[in-house]
Amino acid sequence: MTSLSRKVAVLGATGSIGTSALDVIARHPEALRASVLAAGGKVDALLALCEQHRPEHAVIADPAGYAALRDGLRERGLSAQAHCGDEALVELVSSDVCDTVVAAIVGAAGLSSTLAAARAGKRLLLANKESLVLAGELLMHAAHEAGACIVPIDSEHNAIFQCLPPAAPGQSGGLPYARAHAGLKRILLTASGGPFRGRTRSELTQVTPEQAVAHPKWSMGPKISVDSATLMNKGLEVIEAHHLFGIEGERIEVLVHPQSLVHSLVEFVDGSTLAQLGLPDMRTALAVGFGWPERIDSGVAGLDLLAHGRLDFERPDLDAFPCLRLAFEALAAGGTAPAVLNAANEVAVSAFLQRRIGFLAIPALVEDTLAALPSTPASSLAVLREADALARRHAEQAIGHRA
Ligand code: NAD
Numbered sequence: 001m002t003s004l005s006r007k008v009a010v011l012g013a014t015g016s017i018g019t020s021a022l023d024v025i026a027r028h029p030e031a032l033r034a035s036v037l038a039a040g041g042k043v044d045a046l047l048a049l050c051e052q053h054r055p056e057h058a059v060i061a062d063p064a065g066y067a068a069l070r071d072g073l074r075e076r077g078l079s080a081q082a083h084c085g086d087e088a089l090v091e092l093v094s095s096d097v098c099d100t101v102v103a104a105i106v107g108a109a110g111l112s113s114t115l116a117a118a119r120a121g122k123r124l125l126l127a128n129k130e131s132l133v134l135a136g137e138l139l140m141h142a143a144h145e146a147g148a149c150i151v152p153i154d155s156e157h158n159a160i161f162q163c164l165p166p167a168a169p170g171q172s173g174g175l176p177y178a179r180a181h182a183g184l185k186r187i188l189l190t191a192s193g194g195p196f197r198g199r200t201r202s203e204l205t206q207v208t209p210e211q212a213v214a215h216p217k218w219s220m221g222p223k224i225s226v227d228s229a230t231l232m233n234k235g236l237e238v239i240e241a242h243h244l245f246g247i248e249g250e251r252i253e254v255l256v257h258p259q260s261l262v263h264s265l266v267e268f269v270d271g272s273t274l275a276q277l278g279l280p281d282m283r284t285a286l287a288v289g290f291g292w293p294e295r296i297d298s299g300v301a302g303l304d305l306l307a308h309g310r311l312d313f314e315r316p317d318l319d320a321f322p323c324l325r326l327a328f329e330a331l332a333a334g335g336t337a338p339a340v341l342n343a344a345n346e347v348a349v350s351a352f353l354q355r356r357i358g359f360l361a362i363p364a365l366v367e368d369t370l371a372a373l374p375s376t377p378a379s380s381l382a383v384l385r386e387a388d389a390l391a392r393r394h395a396e397q398a399i400g401h402r403a
């Protein structure tokens with residue numbers, strides 16, 4: 001029996017992480033309740049989730065979907081209140097209709113709501129890595145000030161969190177782990193290598209969106225699947241790890257581990273290395289986020305190491321996958337560079353998925369945008385949003401010139 005009682009806002013409820021979060025929530029009806037469900041544009045999918053999970057509030061980002069959401073709720077006899085837009089979401093996340101927030105909107109579109117959850121001091125199950133890449137310092141500072149309990153919901157960062165000692169009382173704000181831990185020597189982030197592992201650069205010219213989203217180990221949304229194929233996902237995760245764990249880029253190493261069973265490792269100054277292992281299923285990380293420090297059932301089976309037999313590790317190929325190098329460089333440059341990297345990448349990935357550009361144009365566009373918009377100090381959220389907007393404009397124009 002657990003003593004947990006959480007009212008959860010699931011942002012990005014119709015997505016891959018959102019669906020996994022709702023699966024874990026449904027396993028614990030006494031302890032966990034979805035009080036807010038929010039999605040981007042799929043009204044029918046959101047209505048189906050409302051029918052199943054009976055939230056008090058349902059939010060659709062796209063204003064064009066509001067009437068259909070409101071009427072659909074009424075027709076189904078559901079009492080959930082309909083809302084639309086980012087402002088409504090920020091208001092709900094900041095209010096006491098929820099004490100826990102699953103931030104699983106994809107891209108920079110998730111920044112305001114993620115930041116609102118941090119500022120309101122919620123338990124924040126943070127999957128929206130782009131918000132950390134874009135505004136990591138501000139987000140971590142806001143969480144610290146408000147005592148928000150951030151649990152990373154990226155398999156690698158969740159693994160690292162589980163390997164780190166708990167925060168001493170009053171030391172890390174509300175963080176459940178010791179940030180900038182003195183005994184921490186290095187972080188080893190594992191990467192599956194994606195669907196194109198082992199290919200050379202020239203073998204990547206013709207790959208299609210279908211091939212890029214067919215991830216060998218994880219089932220995820222289209223954007224992060226393409227990011228995994230370019231290794232930009234690992235690059236974003238390096239920046240994410242820097243902010244979450246207070247460690248500089250030089251002490252973060254990436255290892256390709258094709259079995260995706262070791263989710264990451266932490267090396268301490270005494271020579272010890274700790275790792276967290278498990279099947280590649282995000283419900284484990286989500287259950288850790290909901291339960292911590294308790295352990296609750298996630299629906300994921302345990303790991304049968306004898307059945308798997310081997311664990312392999314390789315160095316990433318930065319020539320075939322330059323996005324990882326670009327992310328390390330953006331982290332080293334600091335200031336607005338990570339925001340520019342992220343924005344250019346979002347534009348490039350979306351153009352690739354729409355078949356407007358080829359696969360290798362993704363790193364080329366990101367590199368070109370970073371060169372065109374040199375880093376300036378990231379003094380405020382407004383400066384970061386401006387850098388994000390400029391980078392999007394630059395990348396769009398560059399795509400126009402290519403066509
Ligand atoms: P997805 O594409 O499956 O789902 C995205 C969700 O965001 C959908 O519910 C969509 O409706 C919603 N959304 C999109 N734009 C929105 C907007 N403007 N306003 C409100 N909602 C909006 O993506 P996903 O794979 O679930 O990934 C979500 C986030 O979690 C990403 O930041 C991703 O990097 C991160 N993440 C995902 C995984 C995974 O296994 N899928 C693992 C680690 C981290």
Ligand code: MG
Nearest residue numbers: 154155156237
């Ligand atoms: Mg990950």
